[in-house]
Amino acid sequence: MNRPGEPTVEALMARIAALQAQNRQLTERVVKLEEELALARLHRFAPKSEKHIDRLFNEAEQAADEDAADNEDGGVVVLPDTGLPASEGATGKKRGRKALPENLPRERVEYDLPDDQKACPCCRHQMHRMGEAVTEQLHIEVKAKVLQNVRFKYACRHCDRTGINTPVVTAPMPAQPLP
Structure with missing residues (x-):
């Protein structure tokens, strides 16, 4: 029974x-837009260089992985000897310059504060040497x-004990031709 006006x-x-x-x-439109957003974020925030080892596509590794999945007998895959030194895995590159050779x-050139600057700026007590900052530079003369x-660092034991503020003062060094 349909009433009038009802569908x-x-x-x-x-x-x-x-x-x-x-x-x-x-x-479907939401899924498509989410994929586009993820792709745009990847394009915007992804690394610009393709030199990363983890981003390289290696067909041999993929084939070995597929073979390992097919032969799940627990056997060890023996790689052929290429004569190249073994790599230690994907280690991150260290930043900065390489250390100078030990040989x-x-x-040693030492820079120290004058005695009148070894007083604490807070409480005027005598500061003690707490360490040193060592930088190395290559100096070439005939050899x-x-x-x-070496720049000596000083701190105040009195301020350190009382816990007010422990100022650290480092001896200045002349300006270097190359920083």
Whole structure:
């Protein structure tokens, strides 16, 4: 019994089917937009260099992985000897310059604070030497040697004990031609 103004069952079923089709289309559109967003983020924030070892595509490794998946007997895969030195895995590159060779002779040049600057700026107590900052630079005259620039650091034991503020003062060094 249909009342006047109410839709029939067939009309309701057609409306439900239309809404379900629209829902599927919107779901597909959301998935597509999420993929586009992920791709845009990858393009924007991904490393620009393709030199990373973990990003290289190696067909031989992929084939070995597939063979290992096929032969799950626990056997060890023996790689042929190429004559190249063995790599130690993907280790990150260290930043900065390489250390100077240990066999070069070293000359120690020390920079210290004058006695009037060894007083604590907070409490005026005498500061003690707490360490040193050592930098090395290659110095070439007739023969190469390494100059070790040692800058003594001072701190106040009184301020350190009382916990107010422990100032650390490092001896200045003359300006270097190359930083």
